[in-house]
Amino acid sequence: MTILGLMQENELMISSLIRYAAEYHGHMEIVTRTVEGPIHRYNYREAEKRSKQLANALIDKFGLKQGDRVGTLAWTTYRHFELFYGVSGLGAVLHTTNPRLFDEQITYIINHAEDRVLFIDLDFVPLVEKLLPELGGVEKFIILTDRAHMPETNLPDVICYEELLAGETDEFEWPIFDEKSASSLCYTSGTTGNPKGVLYSHRSTVIHALAAAQNSAYGLSMYDVIMPIAPMYHANAWGLPYVAAMLGAKLVLPGPKMDGENIQGLIENEGITFSCAVPTVFSMLFQYLEDSGKKVDSLKRTMIGGSAVPKAMKEKFLKTYGVSVLQLWGMTETSPLGVVASSTPEVDNLPADQREEILDKQGRVQYGLEIKVLDEMGEPIPRDGVAFGDLWVRGPWVTASYFRNEGGSVLDKNGWFPTGDVVTIDQYGYMKITDRSKDVIKSGGEWISSIDIENLAVGHPKVLQAGVVGVYHPKWEERPILVIKPAPGQSLTQGEVLTFLEGKIAKWWMPDAVFIVDEMPLTATGKIKKTTLREKYKDCLTG
Ligand code: ADP
Numbered sequence: 395m396t397i398l399g400l401m402q403e404n405e406l407m408i409s410s411l412i413r414y415a416a417e418y419h420g421h422m423e424i425v426t427r428t429v430e431g432p433i434h435r436y437n438y439r440e441a442e443k444r445s446k447q448l449a450n451a452l453i454d455k456f457g458l459k460q461g462d463r464v465g466t467l468a469w470t471t472y473r474h475f476e477l478f479y480g481v482s483g484l485g486a487v488l489h490t491t492n493p494r495l496f497d498e499q500i501t502y503i504i505n506h507a508e509d510r511v512l513f514i515d516l517d518f519v520p521l522v523e524k525l526l527p528e529l530g531g532v533e534k535f536i537i538l539t540d541r542a543h544m545p546e547t548n549l550p551d552v553i554c555y556e557e558l559l560a561g562e563t564d565e566f567e568w569p570i571f572d573e574k575s576a577s578s579l580c581y582t583s584g585t586t587g588n589p590k591g592v593l594y595s596h597r598s599t600v601i602h603a604l605a606a607a608q609n610s611a612y613g614l615s616m617y618d619v620i621m622p623i624a625p626m627y628h629a630n631a632w633g634l635p636y637v638a639a640m641l642g643a644k645l646v647l648p649g650p651k652m653d654g655e656n657i658q659g660l661i662e663n664e665g666i667t668f669s670c671a672v673p674t675v676f677s678m679l680f681q682y683l684e685d686s687g688k689k690v691d692s693l694k695r696t697m698i699g700g701s702a703v704p705k706a707m708k709e710k711f712l713k714t715y716g717v718s719v720l721q722l723w724g725m726t727e728t729s730p731l732g733v734v735a736s737s738t739p740e741v742d743n744l745p746a747d748q749r750e751e752i753l754d755k756q757g758r759v760q761y762g763l764e765i766k767v768l769d770e771m772g773e774p775i776p777r778d779g780v781a782f783g784d785l786w787v788r789g790p791w792v793t794a795s796y797f798r799n800e801g802g803s804v805l806d807k808n809g810w811f812p813t814g815d816v817v818t819i820d821q822y823g824y825m826k827i828t829d830r831s832k833d834v835i836k837s838g839g840e841w842i843s844s845i846d847i848e849n850l851a852v853g854h855p856k857v858l859q860a861g862v863v864g865v866y867h868p869k870w871e872e873r874p875i876l877v878i879k880p881a882p883g884q885s886l887t888q889g890e891v892l893t894f895l896e897g898k899i900a901k902w903w904m905p906d907a908v909f910i911v912d913e914m915p916l917t918a919t920g921k922i923k924k925t926t927l928r929e930k931y932k933d934c935l936t937g
Contacts, residue, residue: 406600408577409483409568411639416442419616419642425664426472427649427656429516430543434472438639441476446566447559448480455558456511456534460485460571463579465509465532467493467500467518469650470626473538473555477513478626478635482577482596483568489579490627493518494918495589501528503581503589506798513538513555517650519547573597579797580629582726583918591797592726594630602729602791603636605762610736612668612697613720614641619664619692621646623657623671624700628919629730632670632697632722654682658690665692670722672700672920673707677858680710681882693717697734699724701921702827702845705754706853723756723827725813729791732813733757733765733825741822755826756817763789766810767819779820782828782841786810816841833924835864835874842874842903844924847895851876854894856884859914861922862905867935875934876905877927879914886910906935 415422420439428434452458464481466488468474474490481488489507491500500521504512511534514522519537522529526549535549540556573596581589606612612634614620620638622631630636638645646664648656652671657679660666676698683690696711699722711717724730735757741749759765767775767783775781788810795804805811816834819825828834828843835842844862851860859879864872880886888908895904915926 405570405573406597407483407568407570407573408596408599408636409479411600411603411636412438412442412445412479412483413568415639415642422616422642422644424472424475424645424647425660426647427651427660428471429469429650430539436472438642441472442479443564444559445476445479445483446564446568447562448476449484449566449568450562450564451558452480452484452486452511454562458484458486458510461487461576463487463489463507463509465489465491465504465507465512466514466627467491467522468513468515468538468626469517470622470631470647471515471538471649472647473513474626475635475645475647478578478630482599485569485571485575487576487579487593489591490630492581492583492625492627492918493521495583497521497525499589499918501525503591504529505531506588506800507579507581507591510534511536515539515650516543516545519545519549523548573600578630580627580726588800590800592793593797594729594791598729598791599630599633599636601762602633602731603640605760605791606633606637606731607640608760610738611731611734611760612637612670613695613736614638614643614668616641616643618667619644619646621648621660621664621666621669623648623652623669623675628700629724629726632699632724632730634670652678654679655686658682658686658688661690661693662688667692667694668697669693670697670699673698673703674701674859674916674920676707676711680707683715690715690717695720697722699730700919702756702849703754704849704852706849708754721754721756723815723825727793727811727813728763728787728789731760731791732763732787733759735824738822741824752820752822752824755820755824757825758823759825763787763792765819765825767817767825775819777819777821777823779818779824779826782816782818784831785813785815785817785825785827787813830924833863835862835872837864837867837872837874837902838870840902844874847874847876847899847903847905848922850895850898851878851891854886854891856880856886857891858882858884859922861914861924861927863924863927863931865928865931865935866933867906873906873935874903875907875909875931877909877911877914877931879911907931909934 415438622634721735724732769783775783867873915923
């Protein structure tokens with residue numbers, strides 16, 4: 395007979411994070427580069443108060459109820475941070491929209507989510523004005539600024555955020571409800587079909603934050619100064635608004651500008667020790683550091699994910715700037731923490747080159763997430779770092795299905811989620827992505843990793859971005875081609891690129907053609923848009 399434990403079963407509430415930070419780290423700063431321009435500073439105590447004022451306003455002025463969706467089109471700022479806690483804290487659902495999506499995608503997801511109110515940063519007012527005729531379901535538009543900066547706009551009955559808060563008290567008891575209740579909603583870019591909504595819960599968010607806060611995951615503590623450059627609309631800035639509050643660490647929010655000057659200035663002035671972003675952002679930072687001769691001395695670690703980390707980027711961070719790079723693999727569907735390339739005592743004891751090769755991979759799982767890799771027959775692949783197969787994941791912060799059951803049931807019968815990534819896994823448990831399954835290049839029946847070729851190509855000092863796709867070839871079925879965007883002020887030839895790759899990859903992996911372009915097509919999350927490249931170059935080998 396089972397005998398139940400006699401321990402308390404407190405619901406895991408997102409509000410508990412800000413409550414804790416306000417009570418025990420109340421003086422700790424939250425610093426923002428605002429959309430209006432200047433730096434804004436306050437602390438967790440004030441942030442909680444304003445989140446409570448916001449919760450009161452949402453209930454009193456808009457009649458918002460638990461489960462109602464609140465949309466945002468906003469950068470990474472303290473006002474967005476208040477929405478993270480105020481909206482989820484009262485039991486409503488925060489829907490962060492990626493403003494870089496196409497117009498039709500933005501209207502689609504705001505309508506699909508049924509956002510009742512929409513909070514908008516100044517920069518996005520013209521966008522919302524344009525989309526207004528399509529946004530019939532949105533009852534209120536609130537602009538995230540003060541009276542002095544309110545723009546002229548034809549949005550109906552538009553509300554100023556600071557005025558909305560000003561009339562409210564900060565007396566508010568965070569409600570306790572079922573931890574499985576929805577807390578926030580984030581759509582994935584949906585390279586095929588419509589974007590799909592990942593609906594996080596209070597429980598999944600708090601457990602994810604606990605996992606991410608482990609030393610072997612993001613490796614943070616309250617002594618860190620954390621700056622998520624990964625935006626709040628991209629998998630909740632990788633969970634950092636929650637993790638930082640859980641730790642009581644100083645948090646710096648970079649606002650709308652991802653350029654090297656803003657990022658370097660914040661690092662230096664605020665003493666940032668930890669930051670995270672997709673690789674493209676750090677390429678821009680390097681460029682600025684080289685041109686300006688400025689430093690990032692306080693920075694100790696960067697976490698890079700979303701696309702594979704080029705080896706050249708990792709080396710440059712370490713050798714030139716003394717910053718270690720931690721690679722993260724994850725998806726919107728995994729909140730996003732999947733695997734992290736942190737070391738283990740076993741790996742530390744290996745010869746240096748072997749250790750390096752392992753830590754260049756995407757990484758290993760933390761407690762709480764399970765992964766399995768299956769071959770084409772559905773059999774587990776050997777953990778030898780060579781065999782590859784489809785990656786499946788399972789765990790309390792992984793999607794069970796998409797919002798409003800878009801795409802039907804996604805899990806297999808044992809609850810595993812298919813990631814769409816093709817990977818190897820080695821004897822130490824480190825996973826390496828060879829490709830997204832839809833990007834895999836199959837040439838003469840053999841597989842070629844587009845990611846490996848791209849990573850080598852960006853190691854060339856004159857190359858800024860490199861994209862490899864498979865295109866039709868009459869004999870080999872598919873062959874890789876390489877598209878290069880040179881670094882600013884640089885030009886290079888096809889021949890230079892090919893000579894650089896020679897000897898570094900197998901002969902039959904060598905691209906059949908190299909194209910040098912001025913603009914690389916990027917997705918809304920800053921990744922190279924392979925679908926566009928495939929379409930553009932589909933006939934290039936058949937003429
Ligand atoms: P989107 O497609 O909207 O960018 P995600 O951010 O959820 O959505 O993308 C997840 C995908 O990004 C993963 O399935 C994987 O293909 C890719 N990815 C994420 N991190 C890495 C990494 N470190 N290395 C290589 N690919 C990565």
